[in-house]
Amino acid sequence: MGDTQALDVARLGAQGDGVADTASGPVFVPFALPGERVQADVRGERGRLIAIMTASPDRIAPVCRHFTHCGGCAVQHIRMPAYLAWKREMVVAAFAARGIDAPIAHVASVGLGARRRAAFSARRTGRGVVLGFHEAKGVDIVDVQECPVTASAIVRALPGLRRLAEPLMSRRAPGRVVVTLAANGLDVAIEDVPGDPPPEVREFLAREAAALKLARLTISGDTLYQATVPAVRFGTANVVLPARSFLQAAPAAEAEMVRLVTQAVGEARRVVDLFCGMGTITFPLAQRAPVLAVDGDKQAVAALQSAAKRTPGLKPIEAKLRDLFREPLSARELLGFDAAVFDPPRAGAATQAALLAESSVKTIAAVSCNPATLARDARILLDGGYKLERVTPIDQFLYSPHIEAVAVFRR
Structure with missing residues (x-):
């Protein structure tokens, strides 16, 4: 355990953490905002937010259920003028x-849903494959069900992407599933796959890719399925x-x-x-x-x-x-x-x-x-x-x- 302290947050740091100036130096508190008085568990220059004692008028509700757990976003909790x-x-x-x-x-x-490319991490667990982004302050993968900053066509494909990743992932090291929304469909690249998939797995992946109506599926750089050539304008x-x-x-x-x-x-x-x-x-x-x-x-x-x-x-x-x-x-x-x-x-x-x-x-x-x-x-x-x-x-x-x-x- 660290030292529980009341801190006055002065500004946002370069990574989006609230920064409180103390006698022993700055303390960085994720998800705290300038003007707030917070209670934090302090260890060195890092603080873990316990409670907001006085909230900033710029604080708003985040747009995603995974915010603070998922490491993909740092500052969904601040009004747009202060954010910009x-x-x-x-x-x-x-x-x-x-x-x-x-x-x-x-x-x-840009607005919500603007991102046409997402690089997800995937790993096999005892409960099946998890697909998403790494934790905000950890190494585990958050199994995302939504991502408001990403194009809706990619978000809708998440269940199918899990099915694609399932036979390829190991428990030892995560793989990557990179999805691009091209002008003519989804281009999916699965990377960091252990070994070469056997024929029956390749056949399964091709069927799943067709069912998902992907433009292309590549595994470790090799094209396994292609319905059309992905293109951009x-x-x-x-x-x-x-x-x-x-x-x-x-x-x-x-x-x-x-x-x-x-x-x-x-x-x-x-x-x-x-x-x-x-x-x-x-x-x-x-x-x-x-x-x-x-x-x-x-x-x-x-x-x-x-x-x-x-x-x-x-x-x-x-x-x-x-x-x-x-x-x-x-x-x-x-x-x-x-x-x-x-x-x-x-x-x-x-x-x-x-x-x-x-x-x-x-x-x-x-x-x-x-x-x-x-x-x-x-x-x-x-x-x-x-x-x-x-x-x-x-x-x-x-x-x-x-x-x-x-x-x-x-x-």
Whole structure:
């Protein structure tokens, strides 16, 4: 047992915990809100909420029965204005840490049911297979019956997904069931499966996949069942979805990113799209200008190239396979481009940003899922002579501590 204390919560931390300042340092209390006085069991810098003595006027009832037990969401219990202010402050703080007084816009947020991709964990237990997300503060899997942030088509499929997972899961280690709502159906990938399923199990899975009307079912990367080729729409292009490929989680957030980037690029005559993936931004850009699209993912680049050949009415797209972490585009290679877009993984693109800072590109639009690395890359560009025009936070992962952003730079 820890020490039971009455704490006054001052603010929300980066992970959504309430933070109380005490004589021995900050104490982080999950599910407590700023302005609340709470009773908590304190162990070091962590506190377990026992009771709310004085509730915040921003406290509301959560939208999901699993909240506080399931670790998928951190902050369903706060009114939307306070929630969005917290999300925006994360971006403000990240830029401030790099000495940047950034023009941060209001947060663009998605609604309930917006998420088209969910990565569930699954494990066999004495009561059958559990399928869901890990506990908020534990290692067990919460067997979810609902998920208000996820697309209803995925939630409706949960019972069938359990049937698919049942013959594949072990008690020793959890597997993963990744579900994507493509434009033409559900694409299900089951990963971390022990061994190769025997023929009778494969036949059972194919029957279940057909009964669920899945577009595709893959097991450890191998296609076991396919009724149609899963595809997504980027601009006017219909792009075939490779197995294990990256896709923005919420179409509404993706659309806002594309809008902000295309607006920033404007009437540029030639654009380079760095870390282009399957062409999320490439295809909308190519409706206006020729695009060089570069990425290190072989499957993604192949999907982009194939879709470009099939899509009429676009300006020329040149797709290039290249690891931009090991071999970023040089300032010389960037000659002739009016605008550049980069959308790297969470680690950011410091080396590529440094070479962009040496270039003559007039406009840069940076898309990021990590405000800290975005701010670091922004510092590099600013030191290279660019001006930061605006930063727009995008709340793609509703009720989570994650925040995306689009930043626009001009020279």
